[in-house]
Amino acid sequence: MERTTRLARGRLPALDRSTVHAFEDGTPGPIYYQRIAHPVGLEAERLLGELEGGDALLFPSGAGATTALVLAMLEPGATVAVADGGYWGTVALLRGELGRWGVEGVGFDQTSPPPPADLVWLEPCSNPMLSFPDLDAAIAAAHAGGARVVVDNTVLSPVLLRPLEHGADFVLHSASKILAGHHDTLLGVVGCARPADASRLAAFRTATGIVAAPDPAWLLLRGLKTLALRVERQSSSALELARRLATHPAVERVRYPGLDDAVARRYVDAFGPLLSFDVADGERAARVELALALVENATSLGGVASSLEARARWEGERVPPGLLRLSVGLEDVEDLWTDLAQALESAR
């Protein structure tokens, strides 16, 4: 059965918010207290596990999933090699809060082999620099050096890429983005290749209480019903806009692997909703932000409504000052282009 059919069919489960479920004949069943498991969460994990091809666990945010994965799977003092140009919050978390517990976060260019580490953190279509690793080679090199590998698959989603099939040990998502898809839900996911790792992570989650509630899990399930169609439409619109932006006189560079990345093309045939493009400087980037009428000037990505922001406001010198990150939504592509083109006039 095709994935769109599998996702669309069937009813959503009832939104059961009970924190407590009665024992059966004096014995706790699989669901008895919400911190351990709840019906909506289990259904979301079943579906996500099927999509990624592993055992999936839900967390209250992508950052919560990252925290749990690192603390549950690594020992104090471990080294994590994180892709340069990927989500800045991951690096900040590793070097900041987790750094206080002895974790060392080192950056590397994910288009080259990873350095020695305990955990290698890849991000295909990295956010916001849109670099793409040679996944099979990077995973093989990390394993040869004794590291385990996590792939942050937030931008592409399992519709386009299933990292566990390429040998990754873990796949991670901010499900707040394209999986839930409507910018009304904060959630994270870790998919594990090995059941033993999933059990360890579940035990950590129960003990620490880093647990997703039923309401966001239910919204995620509803969002997943349209995931395949959204990804398809957002990817085709993003490619079209990337092509047009590449010819615009105010645009110095477009970053979208769908345009020219031969390595990315070996792994995926569509490239998701996220692209970045550079105008000459930060001042012009700010003018473009303010001139937009349809595209929202907002952070985050993967929603049904398009959004754009200058990333230097958060990431400083980590990104070029004129870099604008665009998340392409479901609007008509001609409407989006009309808005971007008129806004770019202010950057000439």
Ligand SMILES: Cc1ncc(COP(=O)(O)O)c(C=O)c1O
């Ligand atoms: C690629 C990526 N990973 C992880 C995260 C963190 O997710 P959350 O905001 O759900 O905590 C984000 C958030 O922007 C992200 O873009």
